[in-house]
Amino acid sequence: MGFKNYCFKKSLWxxxxxxxxxxxxxxxxxxxxxPRFDLERFGILLxxxxxxxxxxxxxxxxxxxxxxxxxxxxxxAPKPILVVAIGACGCTGGIFTDSYTFAxxxxxxxxxxxxxxxCPPKPEAIIAGIVKLxxx
Amino acid sequence: xxxxxxxxxxxxxxxxxxITGAFLSWFDRKITAMVQFRKGPPLLQPxxxxxxxxxxxxxxxxxxxxxLIFLLAPVFSAFGATMAGVFILLPLSNIATGFRGDxxxxxxxxTIPSFSYIIGALASANPLAAVGSSREMKLIIxxxxxxxxxxAGIIMKCGQQFDLYSIIQAQQTSSPFIGSISxxxxxxxxxxxxxxxxxxxxxxxxxxxxxxxEGIFIEYSGxxxxxxxxxxxIMFFILPALLIALLMNGFRFNGFNILWAVLKLLAVVLAxxxxxxxxxxxxxxxxxxxxxxxxxxxxxxxxVLIEFGY
Numbered sequence: 001m002g003f004k005n006y007c008f009k010k011s012l013w014x015x016x017x018x019x020x021x022x023x024x025x026x027x028x029x030x031x032x033x034x035p036r037f038d039l040e041r042f043g044i045l046l047x048x049x050x051x052x053x054x055x056x057x058x059x060x061x062x063x064x065x066x067x068x069x070x071x072x073x074x075x076x077a078p079k080p081i082l083v084v085a086i087g088a089c090g091c092t093g094g095i096f097t098d099s100y101t102f103a104x105x106x107x108x109x110x111x112x113x114x115x116x117x118x119c120p121p122k123p124e125a126i127i128a129g130i131v132k133l134x135x136x
Numbered sequence: 137x138x139x140x141x142x143x144x145x146x147x148x149x150x151x152x153x154x155i156t157g158a159f160l161s162w163f164d165r166k167i168t169a170m171v172q173f174r175k176g177p178p179l180l181q182p183x184x185x186x187x188x189x190x191x192x193x194x195x196x197x198x199x200x201x202x203x204l205i206f207l208l209a210p211v212f213s214a215f216g217a218t219m220a221g222v223f224i225l226l227p228l229s230n231i232a233t234g235f236r237g238d239x240x241x242x243x244x245x246x247t248i249p250s251f252s253y254i255i256g257a258l259a260s261a262n263p264l265a266a267v268g269s270s271r272e273m274k275l276i277i278x279x280x281x282x283x284x285x286x287x288a289g290i291i292m293k294c295g296q297q298f299d300l301y302s303i304i305q306a307q308q309t310s311s312p313f314i315g316s317i318s319x320x321x322x323x324x325x326x327x328x329x330x331x332x333x334x335x336x337x338x339x340x341x342x343x344x345x346x347x348x349x350e351g352i353f354i355e356y357s358g359x360x361x362x363x364x365x366x367x368x369x370i371m372f373f374i375l376p377a378l379l380i381a382l383l384m385n386g387f388r389f390n391g392f393n394i395l396w397a398v399l400k401l402l403a404v405v406l407a408x409x410x411x412x413x414x415x416x417x418x419x420x421x422x423x424x425x426x427x428x429x430x431x432x433x434x435x436x437x438x439x440v441l442i443e444f445g446y
Contacts, residue, residue, distance in 0.1 A: 008192045010184040038174040040165070043181050048349035051196060051357040054188070078194040078357035 008054065008080065009134045011043045015053030017073055020101070021060025024120035025087040029057060031123045039127065042134060050076050055133070058112075059086040061093055063101040067109055074110045082113040082133060086126065091115045148225030150218045150370075157369030158182035160405050164372070167409045186365050195358030201261030209256025210356070210363035216248025217370040224378050227301040228387050237298045239287055242378070246333065249367050250276055253342075253352045260355035268351025272335075272342035274420050278427040279332040279339075285435035286329060289322045290382045292442045300381055307385035314383045317446045321438035323383050325431050327407060330375045332423070334368075337412040341420050376404040 018026050032039045033046055047053055050073050062070055074083070085106040088094035093105050106112055116129040143149055161182045169176030197203040223242045254272050257265035291298060293313050294306040313319040332339040343351040356364055380386060380400050387397035418426070 004187070004191045007184045007187040010178075011181065011188045035173045038169070038176075040169060040177050041175045043177055043184055048345040049354045051355055052350065052353075052361065054193070076196075078196050080192055080194075 012054045012082070012130070012134060013045050013047045013052055014039075014055045014057055015047055015050050015073075015077075017056055017058045017070060019058060019060035019066045019070070019090070019106075020063045021087075021089065025059035025090070028120045028123055028126065029059065029086060032126050037123045037127060039130070042131065044130065051078060053077055054081060055130075056081055056083045057086055058083060058106045059090045061089040061096045061099070061101075062103050062106060062109060063099075064103045067103040070106075070109055083110055084114045084116060084129065084133065085112050086116050087121060088117055088119040091117050094119060143222055143226065144218065148229060149222045153218065153221040153225065153370045153373050154366055157371070157373035158186070160372050160376075160401070161369055163402065163405060164409045164412075167406060168413055171410070171413045182365075182369065186362055186369075189357075189362035189365060190359050193358040193361075195360050196355070198260045198262070198355055202259040205259040206256055206355070207360055209252040209259065210360045210367070213249040213252035213256075213367040214363045214370070216245050216252065217367045217374065220245035220248075221370055221374040224300065224374050224381065227299075227304055228377055228381050229389060230304075230386075235299060239291070239298055239300055239303075242300070243284065243287060246375070246378075247276065247280065249371060250333070253364075256356070257352035257354075262355050264348045265352055265354050267348050268342045268344075268354070271420050272352055275332055275335075275339060275342060275423060278424040279329050279431075282325060282427045282431045282435055283329045283333075285432060285439070286322055286325050287382075289318065289325075289435060289438050289442060292439065293318065293322075304381055304386035308388070312383065312385035318438040318441040319383055321434050321441070323379070325435045325438070326379050326383065327404070327411070328427075328431055330379060331408060331411055332427070333375055334371055334408070336408060338415040338418050339423055340417055341423070344417060347417075372405075373401075376401055376408070379404055 016026070016029060031037060044055075050056075056074065056077060058070065060066075074081070083106070085091050089096060090106050093102055096102050103109070114129050114133045116126050118125055121129075145151060159179075159182070162177065162179055165181065166176040195207075198206055220242055223238055223245065227238075250272060254269040257269040257272075290303060290313065294303050297303055297306060307313055314323050335342055341347075341351075343353055348354075353361065353364060384400055384404075387393075387400075389397070
């Protein structure tokens with residue numbers, strides 16, 4: 001398991017699922033891939049298809065429309081997959097907790113491996129979360 | 137028999153071509169990162185990617201479509217690339233095993249990966265994969281004739297020799313073909329054909345990530361996608377090697393010439409990477425026009441120049 005696990009942690013390919021987000025977290029996630037922060041030095045790539053993904057980044061609140069789609073995307077992913085909830089909305093629901101469109105935080109719908117709170121989290125915080133995910 | 141198996145599996149074949157190709161693919165990503173003022177991935181990144189896909193990830197089969205053909209297509213593509221690699225790399229490492237006409241065999245073997253991608257993508261019953269495979273078909277139609285003209289130019293240039301070994305020998309006894317006007321024109325044509333064969337950025341419409349989300353590879357995961365990665369690594373080594381064999385007098389493995397061989401390989405890959413990093417993705421119509429009009433024109437001019445001895 002040691003070698004397999006090492007290869008897995010060294011090459012995390014990221015698929016980005018944006019829920020009903022205000023787009024701030026999306027921008028911060030894209031910031032991580034820009035030259036200033038450069039997540040590719042940890043082997044992290046943004047992939048277009050969920051079939052290639054190792055990490056599912058979820059941000060924004062999950063409303064009733066998104067819920068089915070999130071479950072569908074999670075079921076379509078090939079299976080060791082790590083789920084990261086980004087931002088206050090992804091972790092808890094944030095200020096939208098009492099909204100009638102809110103279908104529950106991400107960890108009530110699919111299992112979550114890491115939480116990166118913040119509104120929006122800084123790119124440094126996202127990188128720290130992913131390094132912790134890759135390290136442990 | 138044992139020697140042939142060794143050729144296929146270890147030295148110029150699967151293992152050697154895959155490892156060299158993986159390092160070249162790291163080089164490509166590192167240069168891309170440097171062009172974009174980034175730091176880039178670590179040296180062993182292609183190996184991590186490959187072993188992660190092969191050993192860790194689950195392979196998902198399509199519910200509709202044909203799972204058997206879906207799984208066989210990557211095997212065929214890896215096989216075709218390895219066979220082409222053996223035919224290209226044996227003459228390159230100065231082992232005279234070629235036969236008269238092996239250049240045409242190489243030409244056909246090099247199309248097997250693209251055809252396998254098309255078959256596999258169509259077997260996955262995904263609409264985006266179907267769009268990707270139709271684009272790949274159009275791309276093959278557009279570059280294949282140009283590639284044939286390119287090979288015809290090389291054959292004319294060395295006096296109707298049809299096998300790779302004599303072409304390399306003809307260059308090593310006199311001078312490399314790239315040192316003439318027609319050679320330079322053929323190099324330009326060849327490098328764009330390779331760019332299209334590798335589906336690198338100006339011609340990456342079959343697997344456009346942002347547009348049709350990896351297109352022909354959209355349904356592949358796990359070990360099947362690892363085989364596709366392997367094919368890509370092998371192709372990333374053997375196509376520049378073919379260009380070096382045809383135009384830049386091949387490799388010589390004695391003393392100082394090893395460094396020279398590595399430098400030639402890195403220079404061709406650097407040219408491919410810089411083209412990839414300084415161009416946007418073009419539409420399939422533009423790609424067909426580019427090859428059918430401009431690259432064919434270049435190739436025909438080169439053929440005429442060769443006829444008059446330039």
